Amino acid sequence: MNAEMRQKLGLQHDEVHGRQLEELLTIGSKIFYQTHFYPLIKMQNSVREIYLVFKGVTGASVPVLLNVEVKKTANATEIVCGGMEISNRNRYEKELLEAKKVAENTLNENAELTKAKNALVAHQKKLESQYRKVKLLKEQQQEVFKLIAHDLQEPLRKSIFSSNYILTKGKGLTKAVVEQLHKIISFNSKMSDMLLTLLHFKELDQFKLNYTTLNLTEVIKDALRTSPLQNNAQLEIIYPNNNLQFKGDKRLMTRLFEELLKNSWSDRNTVNQKLTVEISAIEITKNTFLELSDQYLYDKFIKITYSDNGVGVRNKFSEIIHKSVQFNSSNIGLAYSKQIVEKHFGVISADATKEEGVCYIITLPVDKPSIKT
Known part of the structure; x- marks a missing residue:
């Protein structure tokens, strides 16, 4: 056992030399040593991150995270332990658990905060519902625009075609009738172009x-x-x-x-x-x-x-x-x-x-x- 560990336990070199490892453990760690720690060493020849608590002369405990390797030679078997004190880690974990417990108790005991939380959840659900409705309406509006543009294009094309047919095949048309037919063609062409532009305008959002x-x-x-x-x-x-x-x-x-x-x-x-x-x-x-x-x-x-x-x-x-x-x-x-x-x-x-x-x-x-x- 190195000097730093002996110092933490309050032991001298002579007090440690020749003693069994389990003699330096707390009662709980002794049980763990006998039922888990030592059998693992025997089976695997190595152990990683085993938690043991050593007891000092003054009664203070030293929690340690151990890694163990077994080295065998022709004449002897040596068990080498390397450890890290984790007392600070335990303290931090306890503080975090205490803080979590305090927060949970505060939340449970504060009726107003619970009420506000429930109201927020209800509001979020309402927003989700409204968002879905707006999205659906937008999609439906897009489809309506396409439907209007496409369905109106066909009668406009037929009107233009019919007017052109009358102009080319009709006989004895007066000047006034010809002018009106040209106006019909012009108006329908403009309407067709306007519908197409309107459709493009609406599609540009996406x-x-x-x-x-x-x-x-x-x-x-x-x-x-x-x-x-x-x-x-x-x-x-x-x-x-x-x-x-x-x-x-x-x-x-x-x-x-x-x-x-x-x-x-x-x-x-x-x-x-x-x-x-x-x-x-x-x-x-x-x-x-x-x-x-x-x-x-x-x-x-x-x-x-x-x-x-x-x-x-x-x-x-x-x-x-x-x-x-x-x-x-x-x-x-x-x-x-x-x-x-x-x-x-x-x-x-x-x-x-x-x-x-x-x-x-x-x-x-x-x-x-x-x-x-």
Whole structure:
């Protein structure tokens, strides 16, 4: 037995030498030694983390966690014990148990606290129920939007087809009838387009952006190719050739310019020989924090300027961009455009002058934002 252990037990070297180990144990540990500890040593030749309590001269106990190895030679068998005192561990465990017991007693004895706990649980259950209802209503609303859009498209297509058939096959139609048929085709086409945009607008809430590297010029060209305005002699588009690139969802960015072009065409100024749309872009550095005051983090953005020579103020563009959206055929496309830009953590603003056209300023992050969308 080393000096540190002898000191804790209050024994001298001569008082320890030649004595049996179990003589230094408390009564409970003696029983454990005889029934468990020693048989394990005999069977396994080693024991790990066995708990024994030694008794000192003054009666104080020393709890120890022992590891034992049996070493055999040709002439003798030696049992080597290595231990660690764990009196502090016992004290900490007792303190933790006491603290837990006090907390449990306090909770059980405090009727107000128990009542508040029950009320909180009931409130959480109510919130869970309301959340499920809202989720179900949202899913049902999404399905209703799809149903309305899809079911209404078919009669509109048939109406357009029938009107075109009458125009091509009908004989002796008066000028007034022809004009009315063209109006029917125009109105139904606009309604069909509006329903499709409305459906896209609603779907955008759940849309997961697929970020890729985009070339602004190519995005504009794609938007023009998919637009009914392609090869329109009354439309002139001037777009940048500086190959500016940024990260974004190609599908949505194409739709953004489709909607802007569509809106420019619907609000073209008949006084002008052509609808002229001019698009330019530069790379800028600006603060990414818009809503938080006194917070600054500067990053690269692409600033896109889109302007046309349309009627300007007729649709109150600034109100549509900055204020709450009122859905109607004249601004659903702009509302959708605004949502696309904000989905990319960008900003869109508008300025219009009567009879001189509208100008949109769109700023988009060059790189994919670290925030999930």
